[in-house]
Amino acid sequence: MIALALLLALACAIFYWILFVRVSNAGLAFENDLIIPPEMEFTVGPDGEKRFTLYVQEGEREFYPGLGAPTMGVNGNYLGPTIRAKRGERVVLNVHNYLNEDTTMHWHGMHVPAEMDGTPHQKITPGGDWTADYTITQEAGTMWYHPHTHGGTATQVHQGLAGLFYIDDANSERLELPNEYGVDDIPLVVQDRLFNTDGTFNYQIRTGAHYGDTILVNGTVAPRLAVESRKIRFRILNGSNARIYWLGFEDGRTFQQIATDGGFLDSPVDTKRVRLAPGERAELIVDFADGEAVKLKSFPEAGLLETTAAWFGQTTNGHFDVMEIRPQPATRVSHEIPDTLNRIQRLDRDRANVTRNMFLGGMVINGRSMSMMRIDERIRLGDTEIWRIRNNTGRTHPFHVHLVQFLILDRDGRPPSAQEAGWKDTVHVAAGETVNIIMQFTQYANRHVPYMYHCHILEHEDNGMMGQFVVVDDSK
Numbered sequence: 001m002i003a004l005a006l007l008l009a010l011a012c013a014i015f016y017w018i019l020f021v022r023v024s025n026a027g028l029a030f031e032n033d034l035i036i037p038p039e040m041e042f043t044v045g046p047d048g049e050k051r052f053t054l055y056v057q058e059g060e061r062e063f064y065p066g067l068g069a070p071t072m073g074v075n076g077n078y079l080g081p082t083i084r085a086k087r088g089e090r091v092v093l094n095v096h097n098y099l100n101e102d103t104t105m106h107w108h109g110m111h112v113p114a115e116m117d118g119t120p121h122q123k124i125t126p127g128g129d130w131t132a133d134y135t136i137t138q139e140a141g142t143m144w145y146h147p148h149t150h151g152g153t154a155t156q157v158h159q160g161l162a163g164l165f166y167i168d169d170a171n172s173e174r175l176e177l178p179n180e181y182g183v184d185d186i187p188l189v190v191q192d193r194l195f196n197t198d199g200t201f202n203y204q205i206r207t208g209a210h211y212g213d214t215i216l217v218n219g220t221v222a223p224r225l226a227v228e229s230r231k232i233r234f235r236i237l238n239g240s241n242a243r244i245y246w247l248g249f250e251d252g253r254t255f256q257q258i259a260t261d262g263g264f265l266d267s268p269v270d271t272k273r274v275r276l277a278p279g280e281r282a283e284l285i286v287d288f289a290d291g292e293a294v295k296l297k298s299f300p301e302a303g304l305l306e307t308t309a310a311w312f313g314q315t316t317n318g319h320f321d322v323m324e325i326r327p328q329p330a331t332r333v334s335h336e337i338p339d340t341l342n343r344i345q346r347l348d349r350d351r352a353n354v355t356r357n358m359f360l361g362g363m364v365i366n367g368r369s370m371s372m373m374r375i376d377e378r379i380r381l382g383d384t385e386i387w388r389i390r391n392n393t394g395r396t397h398p399f400h401v402h403l404v405q406f407l408i409l410d411r412d413g414r415p416p417s418a419q420e421a422g423w424k425d426t427v428h429v430a431a432g433e434t435v436n437i438i439m440q441f442t443q444y445a446n447r448h449v450p451y452m453y454h455c456h457i458l459e460h461e462d463n464g465m466m467g468q469f470v471v472v473d474d475s476k
């Protein structure tokens, strides 16, 4: 009897170790310098507009030396350059499709007219091109761009079609945060991939989506990054198809989160972890004054149920070494991080005009699979709306709304954590959870061209977990 109990305890301990302690990709040498995507070049047009050209193309990348993998990229062979513009500026983005398949280009998180949003309704055929032309009216933040083809988003993003889009404004300049691109203001696009032994991608679907066992940062395998021994800003995008990360440092150090998806938090938040579901962004300030090399990691914090399910689904426990940061002597003193970063205009729950229910089911929203021929929701221009997102499934779905940035009112009745109390366009909705969000539709009525809302697990989106809304101006 005692022997049996001991055996059971041992089995439990081993299982716990496999699920929560063991690092899936332990032993990496971190021998590759982190690739920093270049800033995208632009010309200034006759009306002062910034003109960018995006060549969407096929390419080849050696993720492992000597082993080439077919990829896709924007103006390069994997991922794309970082676009940068300031609030109030007009941008003209000319997108050329050099692929052998249809594509689109969506400006994730950006407040743009429906016909400029780059959804399945703005398809670019092979050899064709498309121009988005709009003025940036939203506050500073870290946005991104990626294709949004109907049924083909997952594979195109997986092949490498994605890039960052930074917005600056008077406030972001006044704050004097670290902002030297690639030096103390570092972009980190985190993606998981599976590789074949010949160095090519192995795109396969397990438990309904693609999960990899190799972490890429900006397309770099096992990256190392030299930074100065002072406060460094990281702008992190979870650009993965499906994996959720709980990012932190191996030594358990505290850092500051300063921004969410759509802009700065009111004040920096001290934390040891940041959770990012696909599509979500965060900006962090990390102090490397101690000069010690340290690993950025992703921890397995999904909870026992989801972690066990992931393990049985062979998608690993999510415990990864992500990159190694190696501080070097500093050439200047650290930035002072201000206590006040932003003054977020809260939207009052009592002043919402409409409350809508969004029931997330198995590859459906409100029981319906995506149809480009059906408008699911009609929203009146000027209205403030609460969306009650209820996850009726057994797994997390990150819910993304186009056009707007929203605020989280509550999760199962509890106010959001300080880390989520800023502008969001994508929200992690856990299994069984109900999340209320609030947003205002201030601009861009168009009764003919819809925007999308969807799960940002790309395979779920492609399989129908998406709907369409139009914004209508009733006064006309």
Ligand SMILES: [Cu+2]
Pocket (backbone or CB within 6 Å): 396, 397, 398, 455, 456, 457, 460, 461, 465
């Ligand atoms: Cu989903």
